[in-house]
Each structure stands twice: as C-alpha cells, then as structure tokens.
Amino acid sequence: MVAKGSAAKARAGTTVENVEVARIFRELADLLEIQGANPFRLRAYRNAARSIEELPESVDAIARSDPDRLCELPGIGKNLAGKIVEIVTSGTLAALREVSRELPRGLTTLMGVRGLGAKRARALYDGLGIHTLKQLERAARAGRIRDLAGFGEKTEQHILQELAARSPGEQRVLRSVAAQYGETYLTYLRALPGVLQAEIAGSYRRCRETVGDLDILASVKPRTPLVGHFVGYPEVEEVMAQGPTKASVRLRGGVQVDLRVLDQESYGAGLYYFTGSKAHNIAVRRIGQKLGLKVNEYGVFRGKRRIAGRTEADVFRVVGLPWIPPELREDRGEIDAARTGMLPRLVELGDIRGDVQMHTTASDGRNTLEEMVEAVRTLGYEYLAITDHSPALRMVQGLDRDGFRAQMKHIERLNARLRHVTILRAGEIDILAHGALDLDDETLAEMDLVVVSIHSGFDLPEPKQTERVLRALDHRSVDILGHPTGRILNRRSPIALDLERVLRAAAERGIMLEVNAQPDRLDLDDVSVRAAIEVGVRLVISSDAHAAAELRFMRWGVDQARRGWARKEDIANTLPFREFRKLLHARR
C-alpha cells in the first residue's frame, strides 16, 4: 500500500514526504528482520528512517536537486542514498518488492502487537500461515497458537488481551495528560517510607510533546517494598510484569507505567539511562567504550570498579562531557555541541515577560478582558496582547472592524490606569483562502500587534497553501504567524507547507513565528523550531489561552522551544516591554 500511494504521488508530480520514505525503510527493516537478516543492516535502515524523519528539509528535494548531498545525512551512505533517489523518482523500492515476494507485507503488522517480534511473526506465518491481525485473533481464539514451538497458553491469552486493548488506545498521550497521571503517581510512590528519590524519566523528562508510556525511576533504602507498593496503586488496572527491581502496569485510561528501582549509588546512572533517548544513550555509550568504560543503568565501570553512578553529572563527567539537558538528548548533534562547549543555554519559563496571544469573551474566550489582565498580572508578566478572532471565524463570532475598534478604545482606557502591565491592542486575524487578511488595512495598521493564522482550508495542496501563507506574510501590518502548521496532535495533520520558504520569507521580513503552547497544538514542533532559529527567524511562545487558567499552558510551549534548542534571545517575548515594543515598531 505504501509503495502504491507513493507511485501515484510521483506520477502526479508531487513530492514524496520524508515520513513516507522513513516508513518504507522501516517496513523493509521489519521484513528483513523476519527473514533473519544481519541485525546491523536492520539498524542501518532504522537509523536512516529516523534521520530522514527528523530532517527539517525535504529529502525529496535534495534527492532531485543534489543527490550527492544525501550521503552527508547521518546514517545514510551510498546504498541508502540510491534507495532514496529510487523512492523519490519511481515511488517504489525494488528491494521492498523483492522481500515481499517471499513474505506478505502484512506480517510487519504482527510485530506491532506487544510481545510479538520478528521471530514469532515468522513462526506464526510458517506454522499457521498467519499474516494479518484478523487471522491472528481467529487462531488465538481457536487455541491453535499454543501448539506452536516456543508459544504456550499464556502467550496465546496475552495476544488476545493485546488485540482487545489496542483498538482505542493506540495513540500516544499528550504531555499535559501524562503529567497529570505521572505526577500523582509519583506523589503516591514518594509517600512510602524508605523511598529516597523518585522521578519520571523517559520521553516525559525529555519533554516530548506526546509520550507512549511513563518511566518512573526510584532509589530506595535496602528492603523497601516499593514494587509491591507500585502495583498496589489504586488506579492500576493490570499488572503486566513484576520482578524484584522492575514492574509494568496499565492504569485505568490505558496509560502504561514502568517502574525501575535502584540503590542510591546507581540512581544517577539509572536516571540518565532511562531518560534516553535510546539513540543518545548508544552514542554516549560508544564514547565510553572508546575510553575503556562500560556504561549501563547501574553506573559507569572501569573493569569491575564503578567510577560514577550517583548523579547524572558524574556519569557525563567521566565520559568527558558536561551535563546535557534532557530536552536535547536525541542524538541530534548535542553530543558534539557538548564536547566543543557549544551547548545552547536554553530558554526557561522564568525568562518569559509577556504573553502575546489570548482570547476573551469578545470572541471565543471564557473570561473577560479584565479577568485576563488580572490573571496575567498575577503571573508577573509585563505585557499581554489581546488577540480575539476576526469575523471569518463565524462559529466563534469573531470581532469585525467596529468590534476591534471598540475593544482598542477600551484597552486604551484600561492602560491609562494600569500599572506594571501593558495591554497590546491586537487581533488574531484569519488568513483567507488566497492569502488575504480578514480585516481592513486601516484597522490592522492601528493595532499594536497582528497575529495571522489559518483556521480553514487546511487541505490545500502544498504549492497553493505555501503561496497563501507567503501572501499573508507580505502584508506590512503582520507581526506574527500563529500556529504555523495548524496541526492538532492525534487529530489533525499539519497543513502541507513548504516551511523552508516560509521561514526564509519570515526571516527577510522580520516576521515572528509562534510556538503555540496549547498542549494539543505545540505548533511549531521541535524540529521546526530549530530550523527557524537556524535561518534567523525570531519566535514567540504564546499560551493562546481561551481562559485565565490556560495562561499556564506557557510551560508546555517553553518545553517545546527548549527541545528546538531555543535560547532566551531566540524568543521575542522574553524581552522587557520597551524592547519588545521597539521590535514591533521597527517592522512598521
């Protein structure tokens, strides 16, 4: 199916997406694994897939214009460069067709079932001819799987459970939701006497926008029965595994939580190890190896002697690196940066001086302007922009020209008597179908700050969508492009946009891009944040609050920006009000 879709696209003359190339490589790796191919070859395909996925520019464009440059991408050599060119030009991959002559493509979906890997997929196919989830379920129900060598009754039951559990809960959990589950669990665990330290590690600690599961790490005094306490948590629905130092449970609501218990001497090494990412850990372990050291979750060892483990900083120190913030640990260049003293000093929540997108009851907000101002004051910000919607957004009753003018007058009166905080007269103006703005030029020119966003026409093809956005950015009153890709996590894909061109245009015109901090938007994403900074685009982090309580979403946006290597100076709303205002004036 993958190859067919690509072929159709290639014929239509449009580009093959990076994620699609990555998916083909992953599928090929899975099939090769089932065939029993050299494991390092599989790793090469999977590394390449990841590398392509994280590439902020189009691999299709590189393949067409300058194929030699493909070999400069991490994990891509001559062979894989050739395969990328083949995918981009023909839409298919001969190697994939070849493997699927021997093995049905569907076999790889079996590997998506927890507990089934390549070996068992192969056994299921060879023994029972199973290559779809439906066949798998039927065979399990009929009790035919238990007779296969290496399988048993328990495995069969487990497969049925996994199949039953999977349909609704395949999505990753939003970081903000994971935070609620995780922090409560943590409080419960810490309350057990004998628990010395406990933290959430994994992708949650790395501040990824979504998490697959939660990894909790704890150190205890000897003989503390933490695993028992862990599985006894009232919200636990199912205990999936339980050993002396490790356990996995599934909570009501479907979130999986893993616990690892270590003693204090190993806590730092364990925290480091289970924070990941896997790719980062492997890279650092390799450095350790070259120094004659063994790095594992219990510490760093020279021979049998542990030379580090109590803290993360110790682990980094003995392999010759400074401590690297978890947000950067993705093996995207942070290790080289650390080695050469080039790690960025990342922006922090405390650096934020203003919030420049929020809504009031004048459009779709739930609190009045005065209530929002008061809430902003409590947070200690110096300024805020009120950015109610424009008229095109019918369903929320956006403001029209007169509405905005009345609101601006109102704000002027409020500003006259406010101290310590200034309200910017602003709006979130819709970008209409062909890139025109949803408010007259005169009113726009009177505003202190103009955010423009797309709220309709999400499905335009890339060239049209890109032209539409570029045209909107041509408007001289525009200051900020709001939630630039329009994606909603787990619900709506990003619009098709040539982000490179948009970034270049924004850089030229001094237009800022938003990192929208709504936990289901987090738009721009981490890779795009970094790409924006690299071409010199200034960013803002905005809560886009639709209620006073949502002003606190700012933290999710800051996390996201940090993952994109953003420093304080990359984020315009870390500026004091005078300087931020100067920045706005300089544009006009």
Next chain:
DNA sequence: GCCGTTTTCGGCCCGACTGTTTTCAGTCG
C-alpha cells in the same frame, strides 16, 4: 548497511522479565 582521534575492515549497547524451557530465546526499553 554505515562508519572511522585505533579502523576502508571489522566492528556495531546492554540488562530485566516472561514464558517455555530444563539452561535460554524472545522481547522490550
């Protein structure tokens, strides 16, 4: 299949738990 402050050949991260095994393979993170 990639990659190189030991290398263009010979490496490529490491340990816990489960279930099916009589000492370990498979899977996962």
